[in-house]
Amino acid sequence: MAQSDPNPTLTVGPFPRALARSDGYARRRLAWEIVIVLLVSVGQSAIYSVVSFVRATTRAPISQQQTQLNPSRSAEPLWDAVYQFLDIFFSLMLVALAIYLLWEPANNALRRIGLDFRRFGSDALRGIALVLLIGVPGIGVYAVGRAIGQSITVVPAPLDSSWWVIALLVLAALRAGLTEEVIFLGFLFDRLRRLGWSWTGVIVSTALLRGSYHLYQGWPSALGNVVMGLVFGWCYKRWGRVMPLVVAHTVIDIIAFVGYPLAAAWWPGIFAPPTPSPTPTGTP
Template sequence: MSQLVLPVPRTRLSPRVLHQEAVLVLLAGLGASAIYSVLSIIRKTVDTTPLNQQTTAMNTSKAEQPWLDLAFQLVEISLGLVTVALALHLLAREMQRPAHFLGFDLRKPGPDLALGALLAAVIGIPGIGLYLVARSMGLNTQIAAADLGTYWWALPVLVLAACQNAILEEVVMIGYLFTRWTQAGWSLVTVVVVSALVRGTYHLYQGFGGFVGNVVMGLLLGAVYARTRRVMPLVVAHAVLDIVAFVGYALLRDQVSWL
C-alpha cells in the first residue's frame, strides 16, 4: 500500500486549513461520537457490573406515541446525513462533481454490489466470532441492536438507519478524509491507519471488541478504496452488515440465545 499514490485534485488551501476543516467536519458528526464513546467506555469500565453483563442499546424508541416515535426516527436519520452534505459541499469548491470523484454514484452498480457483498461476508462472518470471543473474555457489552417495538414501520426504519450509517461513515471517513488528508501531505498508510483508528474509537461505546473489529474493518475498507477509488462498494458492504445486524436482531432475539 505504501507504493500507492492516491490521486486527488490540487488545492489552494494550506495544510493548516485542510487540517482545520477536517477536524471541524469530524466534530460535526463522527468525531463528536468518538469523544462520547471514550467517555462511555470509561463509565462502563468503572461500573461495578462486569462489561460483558452490561447492555448497549441501539435504535431505541424515542416516544411512547407511535407516530411521534416515527417522526423522531426519521428526523434523526435525516440529520445524520447533514455531515455528508457538508463534506461534499466543501469538496465542491475544488471539483464540479465531488460524489462522482469519490465514487459515490451509480455508474457501476453490478461491480459495486458484487464487491460490497463480498466485503460484507469477509467482514461479517469473522465479526460475529470476534463479538462472541470479546464478550466471553469480558471485553465487550451485549449489543441490543434494535428495540423499536412491533410497529409496521420498525423494520423499514432499521433499514434506513443502516443505510444512513453506511453513507455517513464511508463518505466522510473514507472519501472525504482520504481526499483532504492526502491533499495535506499525509502518506497513504497514515491516512488509512488514522481513519481506521477514528472509526474504531467512535465504536468504543460497544466495548473493546467493537473497537478492534471496527479498526480492522476500517483498514480493509481503506485499502479497498485506495485501489478502487470508489466509495459505493464500501457503502453497500456497510449497509448490508448493519441491515443484517439490526433487522436480524429484531427478528431473532427471542429465538437465538446468544444475541
C-alpha cells in the same frame, strides 16, 4: 517559463495531490476544515464512545452492561417514527456537508469519490463480497467478546412495535453506511492526502478513528472495526470508489439491525433480546 498551476487543489481523479508546503493558508484551512467536520460528525461520536467506554469500566463488569441500538425517541409509536426519521435526515446533512466541501469547479465530488450509480453492478458485487469477508467474522468477534465477558450487551430495537419499524431500521443502516464511509473514506482520505499524509498514515489513522467510534460496544468490537477500517481503506485506495463500501456497510447494518432480534431468539446467551417499548411518557 512554465506557468504555475492556477488551481493547485483541483483534482481529476479520486485522490488529490498534496498541497505545497509553502501554501500555508490553504493547509491551515484544510486542517481546520477536518477538525470542524469531525467535531460535528464521526469525531464527536468517537469522543462520546470513548467516554462511554471509560465510564462503563468504572461501573459493573462489562459483561453485565447494555447499550441499545437505535433506541426509541418516544413512547408513542407514531411520534417515535417522526423523531427517528428526523434524526436520520439531519444526520445525512452532515454527509451532504462533507460532499459540499469536496466539490470543486468543474469536478463533481460524487463522481470523484465514486458515490454514484455508473458502476452499480460491480459496486454491488464488491460490496456483497466485503459483507462475507467482514460481516460474518464481525458477528463472531461480537460473540467471542460476549463469551469472554469483554463486550457490552447490545440490545436491538424490537421489530413488532409498528409496521414501519423495519423501514426505519433500513434507513438507519443506510445512514450509518453513508456517514461512516463518505466521511472516513471520501472526505478524510481527500483532505489528509492534500496535507501530504502517506497512504499508510491515512489508512491506519482513519481505521483507528473508526474503532474508537465503536468502542462503546467494548474493545473487541472496536478492534473488529479497526480491522474493518484497514480493509475498507485498502479497498478504497485500490478501487477509488466509495459506493462498494457504502453497499457493504449498509447491508452489514441491515443484517445487524433486523437480524439481531431473530438471533436473540436463537442464541439468548450471546445475543440479548429486544427491550419492550416503554410506557407512554410524552415527548422524549
